[in-house]
Structure formats: structure tokens, C-alpha cells
Amino acid sequence: VGCSSGNSAAPANGGSSAPAQTPAAEGAGGEVTAQIGVVGFLSGSGAAYGEAQKAGLELALGELNEANKGKLKMELKFEDSGGEKEGAINAVNKLINQDNVVAIIGPTLSGEMFAAGPVANEAEVPIFGISNTSEGINDIGEYVFRNSLPESIAIPTAMKAAVEKKGIKKVALIYASNDDFSVNGYKVMKATAEKMGLEITGEATFSNGDVDFSAQLTKLKQTNPDALLVSALYKEGSMVVKKARELGITATILGGNGFNNPKVFEIAGPAADGLIVATPFSPEKQDEKVQAFVKAFEAKYNKKPDQFAAQAYDSLYIMSQSLLGAGKADREELRNQLAQLKDFTGVSGKLSFDEKRNPIGDAVVVVAKDGKFVPFE
Ligand code: 1QQ
Missing domain, CATH: 3.40.50.2300 (Response regulator)
Structure with missing residues (x-):
């Protein structure tokens, strides 16, 4: 790429026997700092998807950094893919090679993940889809995860x-x-x-x-x-x-x-x-966790969260839990922790992964009525 940063990225395909890089150091007092990249459809015809995801992630970030004080501090680095495969590939490359992130959340579209997922997988950087619902996403490789219901x-x-x-x-x-x-x-x-x-x-x-x-x-x-x-x-x-x-x-x-x-x-x-x-998510669901999320989201953004905000919000809780389990901001440790995730309950329901890291969960059926979705019954 012609640009060499002081801290080189993980080897592309394990060709080197050097130990895995630790993308973020342990700070003073044992607090782990973790840089997480986010690739979102933040501009263009589907920008409302990316905006909802960004809102959900930022809400979760505030809550988690408060709750994890002294143990873990997460930082989010947002990149706009424009909903394009090329944009997603460029964003993933930048996050891995320049920003040295420990993991990537996104990209928004399945097509973008099919294009950019292999780049992260080759570099052995966990990449976590929060809205990729197509068949075959997890077949990209061992470093690819998603919490979005297929x-x-x-x-x-x-x-x-x-x-x-x-x-x-x-x-x-x-x-x-x-x-x-x-x-x-x-x-x-x-x-x-x-x-x-x-x-x-x-x-x-x-x-x-x-x-x-x-x-x-x-x-x-x-x-x-x-x-x-x-x-x-x-x-x-x-x-x-x-x-x-x-x-x-x-x-x-x-x-x-x-x-x-x-x-x-x-x-x-x-x-x-x-x-x-x-x-998988309805803001109408009579569930304590869901209603607390809806209330916090409304207080911050003055509107109700959609499915994209909910799955984004859940994904950062999953990252937090997995990073705390890993005890350091290490790509491989984080991947192993993510793979072990069992029975996580988020605002978009209960989540676990099958042997191919596909999410198992339930869908609810909703119907549009007077400007919003209500349960279909
Ligand atoms: C996918 C989707 C889209 C609706 C995300 C915006 O589910 O691309 O898989």
C-alpha cells in the first residue's frame, strides 16, 4: 500500500511465526483499551440503516464504558462504506492496517460482508455482522460472526x-x-x-x-x-x-x-x-430489558429504536463480555471468546451460535399500522 505504519498488522495468512500482535495495550491500573472498528452504510440510499446502527452502538458504548470502568475501555472507529462492496473493502483494510483495531463490527449489507469479510478473515481479525441475514455469511471463515437472524x-x-x-x-x-x-x-x-x-x-x-x-x-x-x-x-x-x-x-x-x-x-x-x-426485535415487547433499552434510546435520540439499532446495541455487549473474558485486546483471544458465546440475552432476544457460528434465535412477526410496526396477531 506504500504506507508503513509503526505497528504492522497481523500477517495475511499466518506465514510468519511471530506471536500475534496485541492491537491495544493494557493501560495503567490494568484497564484494557480496545479499539473496535465499525463499517456502516452511513451515506447513500440505505443510510438510515447505518445511522440506526451507529446510534445503537454509541448508546451501548456509553453504558458499557461506565459499567466497565477500571477494567475495559472500548473505543469505536466508524467508517462509511456507502453501501458499496468497494467501500467496505477499503474501510476494513484501513481499520486493520492503519487503526490496528482488535475487531470490526459490520459491514451493514450481506453483499458488503461477502466482499470485505474475507479480508478480515485472512488477516485474522474478528468481524461481526449485525445486519447480515443472507445464507453463507459464516462460511467466509472462522473469524466471521453475526448476531443478525438469518x-x-x-x-x-x-x-x-x-x-x-x-x-x-x-x-x-x-x-x-x-x-x-x-x-x-x-x-x-x-x-x-x-x-x-x-x-x-x-x-x-x-x-x-x-x-x-x-x-x-x-x-x-x-x-x-x-x-x-x-x-x-x-x-x-x-x-x-x-x-x-x-x-x-x-x-x-x-x-x-x-x-x-x-x-x-x-x-x-x-x-x-x-x-x-x-x-427479532420489537420495541413493543413487554420485557424489562427491552423496555429499559427503548427508554434509554428515546432519552438520547428522541425516537424509538429499530431492529438495526437493537442488534448493534447487543453486539457491543457481546464484544464487551468477550473482551472481558479474554482479559486483553487480542484478536485471537477475542475470536475464541466470541466462538464460545452461549445463551447471551440481549434486547433482540436470546442468542447462541450453532457449530458454524450462525445465530440461533426467534423471530416475531409484525405488521405495519398507522406509521409503526405492531405485533401481527
Ligand atoms: C442484509 C440485510 C439488509 C437488510 C441490511 C440492511 O439484512 O444485507 O443482509
Whole structure:
């Protein structure tokens, strides 16, 4: 890269027999300082995801640094990926090679993790997804973790609930074909529909960045589905929902994780009403921990947290617990501690990892009503 910092990064693939670097030193009085990098979709069409994640992380950081005084001080270094694979790769490289972080949280999109995860994994730096819901994320390697509930769990939960309560028999699908997350969500929707014996009346695609969905939706309307399954990020997804209603599509609309952000109501307006989504987090949940989080979040930001803020918040608690377990800011120790995580209970529910470090957890099904998501019952 032409730039040599005093403190070189971990070897790219274990070629050297030198002991692993300790990215942050133990400070006076035994307090461990840990620099953690964050890669977020902080600008561009999905910036509300990154903003929610940043808010959740900063809230947790304040609470944890207070609680861990004298033992552990975490510092967050935010990098904006712009939602692009290239941006995510550059951010990960910078955090590892220049900032010498002990671990990375993010990036936001599955596609970004597929691109940047291998870079961190090769460098043996733990990388922790907080919103990557696609299949195959953990297959990148041993240093890759996530607490985000995969769509393969969330979507079937939502589809089963919707089919049961709405008597759905025929479905049409529409998705963004140039986004890894949206494509994966579509595959899960289709496989679930087939497994449930639903008839698929039609399929259509669009690209992220598109603003006109009339041709696709007009075609799908003619196939007369009982439900429209939408796999997209919030911007395009919300425009699809709005257009579908404008075109007189009355079918139940069901979406994936991309819809778990309040921007949906801003963009789709009243057309969002009735939209069904599965999420591991609901601010309405009558649970002490959840309500304490919602209250603290509202006090700091003057709005309710969404799913992205919740999983971000939980991730720093997991980092804190694992760093305290490691007793030092060491990448390999931290990785081992993360891998051992069992039965962590956060605001987005109970979390443990399967043998491939995939999160195991439950989804709740929510429905949009008057500008917010409420339990679907
Ligand atoms: C993924 C997602 C997106 C909705 C994150 C914003 O779940 O990319 O996996």
C-alpha cells in the first residue's frame, strides 16, 4: 500500500511465526483499551440503516464504558462504506492496517460482508455482522460472526403466520436482482412458498437505484396473487409497496429484513399499512430489558429504536463480555471468546451460535399500522 505504519498488522495468512500482535495495550491500573472498528452504510440510499446502527452502538458504548470502568475501555472507529462492496473493502483494510483495531463490527449489507469479510478473515481479525441475514455469511471463515437472524429463519416465520391468518394460496415475487441480500431473501421466499404448497403466479426483478416499478407490478397484478412477496432494501422496497397500492393491488404484502426501518413509513406513507415483516426485535415487547433499552434510546435520540439499532446495541455487549473474558485486546483471544458465546440475552432476544457460528434465535412477526410496526396477531 506504500504506507508503513509503526505497528504492522497481523500477517495475511499466518506465514510468519511471530506471536500475534496485541492491537491495544493494557493501560495503567490494568484497564484494557480496545479499539473496535465499525463499517456502516452511513451515506447513500440505505443510510438510515447505518445511522440506526451507529446510534445503537454509541448508546451501548456509553453504558458499557461506565459499567466497565477500571477494567475495559472500548473505543469505536466508524467508517462509511456507502453501501458499496468497494467501500467496505477499503474501510476494513484501513481499520486493520492503519487503526490496528482488535475487531470490526459490520459491514451493514450481506453483499458488503461477502466482499470485505474475507479480508478480515485472512488477516485474522474478528468481524461481526449485525445486519447480515443472507445464507453463507459464516462460511467466509472462522473469524466471521453475526448476531443478525438469518432470513432463512425470519421469512418462513412471517410467511407461515401470514398464510395461516390470511388464507393465502397464490403468491407473486419481486426483488432486487443486483443485491446479495435481496436475492437471498427471494430464494428463501420462493423455497418456502414451494415447501408450503403455494402457487407461484409470477416473478419480477428490478435493480437498486430504480425508481419506476410500474411495468413489473402491472404484470404481476394480472396474475392475481393473494400475496406479494417483496425482497428489497427500504428505499426501493417502500416504493414498490407504494406503487403496488397505487396500481390497485390489494394482495397482502410481505417483506424481509430490509423493511425493518421507519423510513418505510416516510417513503410508502399510508400504503405501508398491512405490510407484514419478521423481525427479532420489537420495541413493543413487554420485557424489562427491552423496555429499559427503548427508554434509554428515546432519552438520547428522541425516537424509538429499530431492529438495526437493537442488534448493534447487543453486539457491543457481546464484544464487551468477550473482551472481558479474554482479559486483553487480542484478536485471537477475542475470536475464541466470541466462538464460545452461549445463551447471551440481549434486547433482540436470546442468542447462541450453532457449530458454524450462525445465530440461533426467534423471530416475531409484525405488521405495519398507522406509521409503526405492531405485533401481527
Ligand atoms: C442484509 C440485510 C439488509 C437488510 C441490511 C440492511 O439484512 O444485507 O443482509
